[in-house]
Amino acid sequence: MNWQSGLVKTILEPKNLIISSEIAVVIADKYPKARHHYLVLPKEDIPSIFHLNKTHIPLLEELHLLGRNIIEVRGKEISDFQVGFHAEPSMQRLHLHVISKDFISHSLKTKKHWNSFNTDLFVTHDKLCHMLEKENSVQRLPKTLKDQLLATPLKCNQCEFVAKNMPTLKEHLLDHC
Ligand code: AMP
Ligand code: ZN
Secondary structure (H helix, E strand, C coil), X not given: CCHHHHHHHHHCCHHHCCEECCCEEEEECCCCCCCCEEEEEEXXXXXXXXHCCHHHHHHHHHHHHHHHHXXXXXXXXXXXXXXXXXXXXXXXXXCEEEEECCCCCCCCCCHHHHHHXXXXXXXXXXXXXXXXXXXXXXXXXXXXXXXXXXXXXXXXXXXXXXXXXXXXXXXXXXXXX
């Protein structure tokens, strides 16, 4: 198995499944980028968002339901979470990120980490479903746009502050807690 199959390997271990339905499972992200970071994966072997069409919308609703379930199980509010997909996923098997908006974590290290959750590189569940309704598929972002989004200044997700680097941003995020 190559590194991109890490998620598939993780869900094969029953002890890793926090929630499991007939259709999907919830696991903890191994390198959480916030205090709460979960992944919801379908049992069906769908490689990525680029393999979806509008017939998959009910499946996506099930993934979202399990995402809401884990937030509830943890006693948290959905308004404190972002729920969606990376426009350029790196790991195989479709996975929905359920991540708390604090972004406080030792594993949050790079500008790429930040911008992958805080620019259009993050596609919310609602936006993805809307895209599928309209276009019946999800297209890759053009490379120029991807590069532009990755280079976006480090703007706080909770105020207007723009940090000069990741250590400054991480220190600033602590002030919001
Ligand atoms: P993506 O960029 O959307 O493909 O995100 C993949 C996510 O999987 C990242 O948030 C990683 O921290 C996480 N991850 C990588 N390997 C594992 C693993 N073996 N088990 C659980 N999560 C993982
Ligand atoms: Zn701020």
